[in-house]
Amino acid sequence: MKKTTLLLLVVSFMVACSSVKKTQQAINTGNYDEAINLSIEKLRKDKYKEKNQPYVVMLSDAFSKVTERDLDRISFLEKERNPENLESIYRLYQQLNNRQERIKPLLPLTDASTGKNVAFNLANYDDDLIDVKEDLSEYLYNNALDLLERKNTNKYDYREVFNNLQYLDKINPNYKDVRTLLDEVHFKGTDFVYVTVKNQTRQIIPRRLEQDLLAMDTYGLNDFWTVFHAQKDRNIKYDFNLELNLRRIDISPERINEKEIIKEKQIKDGFKYLLDNKGNVKKDSLGNDIKVDKFKTVRCRVYQFTQQKSSAITGVVKYIDNNSRQLLESFPIQSEFVFEHSYANYDGDRRALNSALSDLIELREVRFPSNEQMVFDTGTDLKEKLKYIITRNKFRN
Template identity: 30%
Template sequence: MLQRGQYDRAIDKASEKLMKKPDNGKELAVLKEAYELANTFDQERIDFLELEGLEESWVEIYLLYEEMNIRQNKVRRLPSQVRSQFTFVNYDQKIVDSKAAAADVSYRRGEEFLAAGDKLSARQAYNEFEQADLIYPGYRDVVQKMAEAEIAGRNNALFLIENNSGMVVPEFFDSEIKKVTLKELNTLWLNIDTYENESIDYDHFVILNITDISFSPETIERRTFTESREIQDGMRYQLDDNGNVMKDSTGTDIRVPNMITVSAEITETVQLKSAVVGGSLNVYDLRTDQLVKTDNIGVEAVFRHRFGEYSGDRRALSEELQAVMRGREVPFPANEEMMMDAAELLKDRSKAIVARNRRVLES
């Protein structure tokens, strides 16, 4: 590791061995050389950056001082006979000064980006303020500045419903669809409302445009069929080819399951009704007044109820058919109920489409 220039790895490995065996001269030599070379390279890099005088270099300078301090603390934890071979430096002031300078550079760059007034610059400002806060937690009012940049850089979208189907829908239909949990799709740079907030200037409208609402007739379908299955009906004696009862090795008569085939004739009735709602989900960019994305959307809510009767052996029926045979005819749901079922499906479908278009809404 030392020969390959992996000085910090060499320091870690040598320190591990010296912690167990402080008098290991070979490992001590490796530690001393790796420690000196690592610090020399870091200090030369710091000297160059300070000579170059670029503001953005303060972050790297701070990180280099931190690395040198961490390296030094590793050696300080070793047994005294090893520690005594090293001279230690107090980096505290260097770290504090470079840390403040690095945070200040990011803070001022953030202010410049934020002053530009556009969303992309505000997002860059947020990154700079976040960097300043990571380097120097609580630096000045950086947390407040991050909040300002987040608000300034965020896109806001409003989810709306338009009924262009020519059919009057009940009030609950709109309110039920607007219960869709689009807030779960929000990101740092995107907020989606389902009800208008008058204090927000929206960047996008997401419009669920309903163009078709239709209901199928209430239909009843019947079919008659036969079910058969093989079942066990008690036990019987096993016979040989001559018709005699077979015996086992103890002389006991051999008995086997008696399998028979049973059948039942079934008349199944199915009640059917459906509601279809179709249209499109359209994304409008209000800054350019352009339709930027459109997706077709359609759902079908289906009412399907099965019941019936049978004649013959009940044992021929599967568990599913037995449950169907216990059913009875029920009233068909009203159109309003079918609309409620369709609204539930529309919520899920709308959410899935909005999730796919999240990048469009963020840009």
């Protein structure tokens, strides 16, 4: 028991030394925030514990050094007088403030070697944060307005400005008309795709198939920066066209194939008495006559009929850039559908059949689907393949 206790004390001491060493190493290498995080974690548990006292000094040291570093960086960025530095300055002030807020609940902290409270030079950064936030908000807002007035702005520019405006709305909610600008910039940064189906098969395709193929809301393809329309909106300039060109439709003749199957099976057919070598009925241990099952072979001939009809649609999917009027990509697309129905008749003893054949003889011939229905059913698979092509080959994002 004593050995176990001693071992636990040794392990605990080694872990504590390792943690102190890790924290000091973070300070020595300039990873001040890591050192602060490790120190705060230990002191939160018990800031009066003797083995946690080294973290008091290390926390003070790391905090002092990282504060000096951040303030020096702010001073340098401010001297550059570059408005693009405003966001970095704002984030640095946030870091300074957040560190203090994490340390405040632990104060006061005492240096065990001197018995005195350790000084943390805390500052109030509220005014600095408010001033920089206002300057940054104005910069981001004016930058968005300049972009909207500029000619030949591309989609990616609008998307970048959208992200900046979102950030502005986060740090300064309801600033001027930012939320209205967000809607405008989002609209201008969105790729609009007009989807059409062109029948080049010289055959009439079902109207409901075309409607189903163009039901873009059922594809789940729209994302934040890409919207697909099957109905043209006159107020929108479409960036791309997506054309599904149907080139060929093949429908096979209706066929019924026949197959003959013969099944045999031994089935139980009563019983008989078990006889010994002398022809006498054998008895069991209780004196009862011993009976054994009798079997006989039954046979059944099955005539299986399979109705078949198939259809196939082939075509090509084209991506067209409406600005350059160039074909960007084209992908072949093909879909097949097979109608198949089996049923059966029989002659003989049905008991010879397995369950699968027994089920078949319960079925009857059905009416073949019409050509229109076949084409529509083929289109269901075609829709999934079209969705796959679009998903795998997204427009600009």
